[in-house]
Amino acid sequence: MASPSVSAILDGIATSRVLEIPSELVQRTFWAEPAQSAIIRIAVDVKFFQHLKDAGDAGLTLSAFSQRTGDDSTLLQLLTRHLVAMNLVSFHNGAFYATKLTNGLAAENYQHSINFCYDVARSSFNGFPEYFKKSEYNYPTLGGTDGPFQEAHKTTLPFFEWLVATPPHLQNFDSFMSADVLLIDGREPVIADVVADSTERAFEVQAHDFFTPQPIKGAHAYSLHSILHDWSDEDGVKILENLVPALKKDYSRLLFNEIVINEEKPTLAATNMDLIMLAHFAVRERTETDWRDILAQAGLKVVNG
Numbered sequence: 001m002a003s004p005s006v007s008a009i010l011d012g013i014a015t016s017r018v019l020e021i022p023s024e025l026v027q028r029t030f031w032a033e034p035a036q037s038a039i040i041r042i043a044v045d046v047k048f049f050q051h052l053k054d055a056g057d058a059g060l061t062l063s064a065f066s067q068r069t070g071d072d073s074t075l076l077q078l079l080t081r082h083l084v085a086m087n088l089v090s091f092h093n094g095a096f097y098a099t100k101l102t103n104g105l106a107a108e109n110y111q112h113s114i115n116f117c118y119d120v121a122r123s124s125f126n127g128f129p130e131y132f133k134k135s136e137y138n139y140p141t142l143g144g145t146d147g148p149f150q151e152a153h154k155t156t157l158p159f160f161e162w163l164v165a166t167p168p169h170l171q172n173f174d175s176f177m178s179a180d181v182l183l184i185d186g187r188e189p190v191i192a193d194v195v196a197d198s199t200e201r202a203f204e205v206q207a208h209d210f211f212t213p214q215p216i217k218g219a220h221a222y223s224l225h226s227i228l229h230d231w232s233d234e235d236g237v238k239i240l241e242n243l244v245p246a247l248k249k250d251y252s253r254l255l256f257n258e259i260v261i262n263e264e265k266p267t268l269a270a271t272n273m274d275l276i277m278l279a280h281f282a283v284r285e286r287t288e289t290d291w292r293d294i295l296a297q298a299g300l301k302v303v304n305g
Contacts, residue, residue, distance in 0.1 A: 036086050039079045040105070041118040046071055049106035052089070052098035059095030112175030120169055123152040124279040140282035142232040147282040159280045210239045214246035222246070225257040229273070232283055233294055240298030254300060259285045 020028075043049055046069040052060065065080070066073040080096055083089040090097040104110060131148045132138075140147035144158050155162050163170040208215065210227070222243060228236040243254070259270050274285040286294070292302060 032082075032086065035082055036088070037118060037122065039082060040088075040114055042079065043105075044111050044114050049098070049102045049111075052096060053103045053106045055098070057097075059093075059097040061095050065096055109175040109178050112172040116169065116172035116176040119172070120153070121276065121279070124149045125275070127152040128279070140278075142234075142282050144281040144283070147279065149280045210242060211235075212242060214243045217246045218248040219246070219252060221253050221255050223255040223257070225255075226259075228294070229258055229277060229285055230281055230283065233290075236294050237297045240295065240300060244299055253303075256291075256295070256302075258291065260291060261285050261287045263287060 048069060051065065051068045055064075060068070062073055062077055062080075065071075066076050069076065071079075080089060080091070084091045084096075088099065089102060090099055098106075105114070125148070127148050131151045144150070145156065149159055149162075150156060153162065157165065163173055206216075214222070224239075224243075228239060231239065246252070247254070259273055261270050261274065270285055277283045277285060295302065
């Protein structure tokens with residue numbers, strides 16, 4: 001049976017929200033989901049998902065599961081029971097079974113992603129109420145030197161400098177970024193396989209500081225993918241201004257790939273990233289009008305979009 005489409009899933013979520021009563025929202029938001037994320041973080045440390053995947057169709061009884069993870073059986077029963085209730089793990093005939101989702105979470109890049117999201121990003125979000133109360137609900141300093149991230153992690157370093165200074169978090173972050181892969185109709189990730197099978201490279205890797213003039217002149221295409229969203233409007237314009245002189249009139253094109261916030265129907269993916277950027281960089285995702293304005297300030301215009 002085909003997996004449901006993303007739009008069908010989102011429609012289902014929207015319907016459930018219409019039917020949800022306040023007490024259910026409170027329990028889901030502040031009990032069920034935080035508990036689930038904490039259990040998933042524990043699962044990384046005890047290789048919970050890998051053990052389930054290795055067991056395959058045989059599944060694991062509580063006793064066998066406890067032996068493999070080293071967890072106390074009573075504790076493990078409570079933790080796994082919640083994951084069953086959250087439809088993450090399957091349980092029947094006295095045994096626990098992996099699901100397609102938990103098998104995906106067993107992959108190393110997703111294990112690192114879980115670590116990063118729980119150990120780093122979640123702390124930044126948890127500090128929102130106190131941080132903004134102290135700041136009298138003002139926007140943090142652009143560039144991210146005194147924002148929710150710095151408050152949560154007791155640092156004055158900007159996010160990327162902090163990552164370099166904390167190698168375990170840097171490794172987790174790198175894997176987190178690589179976990180954003182293409183899924184088609186619920187099947188396995190395919191992009192990594194395509195790249196791995198390629199016999200020759202279609203590009204050269206070259207370091208470049210995009211706050212300095214672009215050294216490659218007159219190329220047919222220049223691609224900026226999720227670059228400017230890390231920066232303030234002012235810095236974004238500077239990055240573009242250093243690229244514009246390299247463009248050849250009526251020939252070169254800038255392939256501009258960024259999240260565009262829809263004011264009428266913002267998606268969860270867009271608002272999630274919007275808040276990630278606020279928490280860690282004190283910047284934001286932008287609407288189409290915002291992007292067109294930034295491009296115009298650098299002397300560019302949208303010709304297809």
